[in-house]
Amino acid sequence: MRTRFFPILAHVLAIIAVAPLLWILISALKPAEDVFSFGWPSTWTLDNLQYVLLKIPLPTFLMNSAIVSVVVTVVALFFHSMAAYALARLRFPGRGIIFSGIMSTLLVSLPVILVPLFLVAKQLGLLDSYAGLIVPSIFHAFGIFLLRQYYLNIPRELEEAADLDGCGYWRRYWSVILPLSRPVLASLSVLFFLANWNAFLWPLTITRNPDLRVIQLGISGMQGQYASAWNLILAAAVIAAIPTVVVFVAGQKRLVDAMKTTGLK
Amino acid sequence: MTATTSAPPSRPQVLARTAREKTPMTKKRREALAAYAFLAPDVLGLLIFVAVPMVLAFGVAFFKVDGFGNYQYVGLANYKLMGSDDQLWASLKITGIYVVAFVPIAFVVSFALAMLVRNHFKGIGWVRSAFFLPNVVSLVVVGLIWQFLLVDKRGAISNLLAPLGLGDVSFLGTPSLALGTYVVISVWFLMGYQMLVFLAGLKDVPKELEDAAEIDGASAWQRFRYVIWPLLRPTSFFIVVNSTIGAVTGLQAFDLVYVLTKGGPARATSTVVLYIYEQAFTFNNMGYAAALTTVVVGILVLCTGLMFAFTRGGRFDED
Numbered sequence: 001m002r003t004r005f006f007p008i009l010a011h012v013l014a015i016i017a018v019a020p021l022l023w024i025l026i027s028a029l030k031p032a033e034d035v036f037s038f039g040w041p042s043t044w045t046l047d048n049l050q051y052v053l054l055k056i057p058l059p060t061f062l063m064n065s066a067i068v069s070v071v072v073t074v075v076a077l078f079f080h081s082m083a084a085y086a087l088a089r090l091r092f093p094g095r096g097i098i099f100s101g102i103m104s105t106l107l108v109s110l111p112v113i114l115v116p117l118f119l120v121a122k123q124l125g126l127l128d129s130y131a132g133l134i135v136p137s138i139f140h141a142f143g144i145f146l147l148r149q150y151y152l153n154i155p156r157e158l159e160e161a162a163d164l165d166g167c168g169y170w171r172r173y174w175s176v177i178l179p180l181s182r183p184v185l186a187s188l189s190v191l192f193f194l195a196n197w198n199a200f201l202w203p204l205t206i207t208r209n210p211d212l213r214v215i216q217l218g219i220s221g222m223q224g225q226y227a228s229a230w231n232l233i234l235a236a237a238v239i240a241a242i243p244t245v246v247v248f249v250a251g252q253k254r255l256v257d258a259m260k261t262t263g264l265k
Numbered sequence: 266m267t268a269t270t271s272a273p274p275s276r277p278q279v280l281a282r283t284a285r286e287k288t289p290m291t292k293k294r295r296e297a298l299a300a301y302a303f304l305a306p307d308v309l310g311l312l313i314f315v316a317v318p319m320v321l322a323f324g325v326a327f328f329k330v331d332g333f334g335n336y337q338y339v340g341l342a343n344y345k346l347m348g349s350d351d352q353l354w355a356s357l358k359i360t361g362i363y364v365v366a367f368v369p370i371a372f373v374v375s376f377a378l379a380m381l382v383r384n385h386f387k388g389i390g391w392v393r394s395a396f397f398l399p400n401v402v403s404l405v406v407v408g409l410i411w412q413f414l415l416v417d418k419r420g421a422i423s424n425l426l427a428p429l430g431l432g433d434v435s436f437l438g439t440p441s442l443a444l445g446t447y448v449v450i451s452v453w454f455l456m457g458y459q460m461l462v463f464l465a466g467l468k469d470v471p472k473e474l475e476d477a478a479e480i481d482g483a484s485a486w487q488r489f490r491y492v493i494w495p496l497l498r499p500t501s502f503f504i505v506v507n508s509t510i511g512a513v514t515g516l517q518a519f520d521l522v523y524v525l526t527k528g529g530p531a532r533a534t535s536t537v538v539l540y541i542y543e544q545a546f547t548f549n550n551m552g553y554a555a556a557l558t559t560v561v562v563g564i565l566v567l568c569t570g571l572m573f574a575f576t577r578g579g580r581f582d583e584d
Contacts, residue, residue, distance in 0.1 A: 007386035013378070014395035017453070021398060023421055024410050036416070038424040083307040092297035098304060105315045107569070109514045111538040112561060115545045115554045116318035116325060122334070124313075139310035169299035198403030200520045205546065216405040220524050223409070230413055237409045241402045248401040252394060256461060 021241075028234040035231045048235035058236060060211065061218035068133045068203075068214060069196035073189050076138045080188075081181060084147030085173045089159065099148075106141045110201055118205055132206045133214070137196060143188050150184040151177065183254070190251035194244055215240045322562070325555035336552075343556035353557065355532060356540040359444065363536065364512045366448045371508055372501075374452055375459030382460070383467055397457030404454070404516055408524025411450050412437065440533035443526055447534050450525070451517050459504055466500025467493070506572055513565060514538060537561055 028048055030041040052058050086092070087099050110117075117136060126132030154177065162172045178185075200216040207213065213221070219236045226232050248255060326343055328336045347353055382393050399407065414421045417435045426432055436446045470493055478488045511517060518536045522528055528535035528543075541561070545554035 006381060007388075010381045010386070010392045011388060013381070014392040017457075018395045018398055020410050020414060020453075021402070023414065027413070036419040038421060079306045079310070082303040086300040086303035090296050090300035090303070091293075092300040095300070098308065101316075102308070102311060105311055107510065107565070108315055108319060109510070109516070111516065111519045111542075112514045112558060112565070113315065113318040113322065114538075115541065115551060115558055116321040117314060118545070119321060119325065119551065120313065120318055135310075136314045139307060139314050141311065144307060169296070169303070173303070194401065198405075200403065200405050200523075201516060201542075205542075216403050219409065220405045223412075223524070230416070233409060234413060237406045241406050244401050244403065245398070248398070249394075256397075 024234055025238055028231065028238045030231065032229070032231045035234070048231045049239065052232055052236045052239065056218075056222070056232075056236070057210075057213075058215075058218060058239060061213050061215040062239070064130075064133075064212060065197055065215040067130065068137070068199075069193050071134050072137045072196045073192040075134075076140070076143060076192055077185055077188060079138065080143035081147050081178060081185065082173065083144050084151055085177055087144070088148045088151035089156075089177075090169070102141045102144055106145070114201065114205060121206060126206065128207050128209045128212060130212070133203055133212065136206075137199065137202060143192070146188060147181065147184060150181060154180055183257075186251065187254040187257050190247055190255045193247055194255075197244055197247075319562070322555045322558045325552055326559050328552045328555075330551035331549070339552065343553045346553060347556070347560070352532065352535070353537075353540060356535045356537050359533070359535055360513055360518070360537045362444060363448060363518075364509055366445070367451055367512045368505060368508050370448065371452045371455055371459055372504060375456045375504075376463050378456060378460040379463035379467060383464065393460075396460055399454050400457045404520035405524050407450065407454050408521050411446075412525060415446070437526055438530055440531045443530055443533045447522060447525065451512075451521065454517065454521070455508070455511070459508065462504060462507075463497075463500060466497050470496045502572075506569060509568060509572070510565065513568075514561065 026041065027035055029044050029046070030037065031043060031045050031047070034041055034043075083102075087095065087102075121127065121132055121136060126135065158180070159172050159176055162176045167175070198216060199214070200220065203212075203214045203217050204220075207217070219233070219240050222233050222236055325336075327338060327340060329339045329342070330336055378396055382389055382396070402410075415423075415436045417423065417438060418433060422436065423432045423434070426434065434442070436442050474496075475488055475492050478492050483491070518538045519542065522534050522536055522539050523542075526534045528539050537557070538561070541554050541557045544550045544557060
């Protein structure tokens with residue numbers, strides 16, 4: 001009896017947890033006049049989705065988000081794995097200090113440094129540009145930390161073989177370490193993609209140009225413009241959420257592995 | 266971009282040098298040079314986009330900055346202004362209440378969920394994913410979802426509560442209810458993530474220890490209190506620190522309120538980070554906003570320090 005109770009409770013709670021998301025999906029497929037009707041829609045329609053994709057520059061917003069997220073993810077993985085390789089495998093003066101320095105930035109979140117970061121970005125001429133959306137989003141200590149932990153556990157013998165073959169450090173990193181870190185890079189890429197696709201505050205701060213709007217800005221902007229057209233707002237929100245849910249479902253195991261390591265160990 | 270190319274060009278000279286003489290001394294130098302080249306892009310980036318802004322905040326705090334970017338030294342004027350800024354104190358209080366409500370509720374909920382999905386049962390995979398799913402969509406989408414669900418009178422929540430006579434309650438429109446609603450939505454958004462961290466911590470609790478306690482006649486509560494809880498201390502400490510920092514300065518303190526309530530009604534959900542944003546970008550008071558930033562940093566350092574002191578350092582950073 002007791003052993004049955006908890007699994008059933010878990011299933012019920014799980015349904016309650018996802019209910020708001022499912023409700024939005026269903027509501028986005030209702031005709032405009034039915035959007036508040038409490039229950040299963042009498043008729044299903046794709047009009048809302050069609051409208052926001054054709055009449056609102058949603059495809060532009062999606063494109064901008066895709067460009068920013070993919071570029072940030074790729075460049076960040078490259079830089080972080082290089083830094084992590086040096087921190088995990090090479091001996092050099094100042095390693096301890098550099099590592100603690102990098103780690104100390106972990107506590108700093110975007111809302112805290114937003115104002116001075118904006119001033120720095122302005123000074124560097126990054127306002128209203130793709131570079132402004134991309135470059136400051138690349139640098140984050142978490143990825144370096146996670147990759148370093150991973151590299152500490154790769155057997156040294158593998159690298160020593162490459163050393164005997166006369167490979168330089170670059171070749172060792174590129175041909176030995178990088179291919180071995182595929183699993184952890186995959187986990188991090190899921191994490192980075194989601195974080196950047198979902199980014200709102202930095203794009204809000206750094207861009208004014210409507211052509212540079214990312215998807216999160218685009219849908220939050222609909223609040224004012226389409227204040228009472230909930231069918232359209234929901235359709236846009238669903239479109240913005242689909243890539244994240246797809247990436248989550250596809251990379252779920254990897255994401256969970258990376259998440260579990262956050263901060264611990 | 267320039268940083269990317271800094272690694273390869275250094276190689277030819279390095280190789281040339283080793284070809285000439287291969288003493289231990291040069292190998293050491295070669296390794297150090299390579300290390301600096303590998304580190305350069307990230308270290309430079311973190312300096313420019315994290316460290317410099319941190320330091321800059323303390324500098325700009327002494328200036329008045331106008332809309333055209335002209336700086337005028339004003340000494341401590343920005344800090345003196347804070348004393349009479351009622352909205353600042355109100356938002357500090359709101360953030361305080363939010364932390365005090367959010368951190369324990371999220372802790373208990375996510376711990377309970379972790380215990381619930383700890384041992385295998387049929388469909389456990391889907392259940393775990395379901396709890397985590399809200400964390401996957403953006404905070405903007407979360408804000409829009411709940412705005413829609415909480416639309417006065419016509420929203421799904423009002424429909425659900427109508428039989429209880431609560432159909433007319435305006436959760437986002439009533440100042441006394443809005444903050445609580447924001448707490449509940451934050452918990453819904455973050456419980457899955459914290460649950461995963463707890464699950465990772467629970468993995469380190471040896472099953473044999475619990476079984477032994479059970480054989481010795483320990484009740485479920487006793488097993489929790491004397492076996493699981495002490496072993497889970499580092500995880501709990503991490504969750505508390507992490508979620509406190511997140512509640513004060515995380516994106517949940519900005520994105521969500523910005524979309525959900527814009528800090529309203531009657532500034533009832535105006536968090537500190539939202540207030541700083543408004544000062545900087547709505548009223549163009551960059552200097553004042555920078556001064557406020559330094560205060561938040563101070564509070565954060567103080568809170569983390571206190572937590573470490575009280576818990577004698579939740580040791581989670583060995584290795």
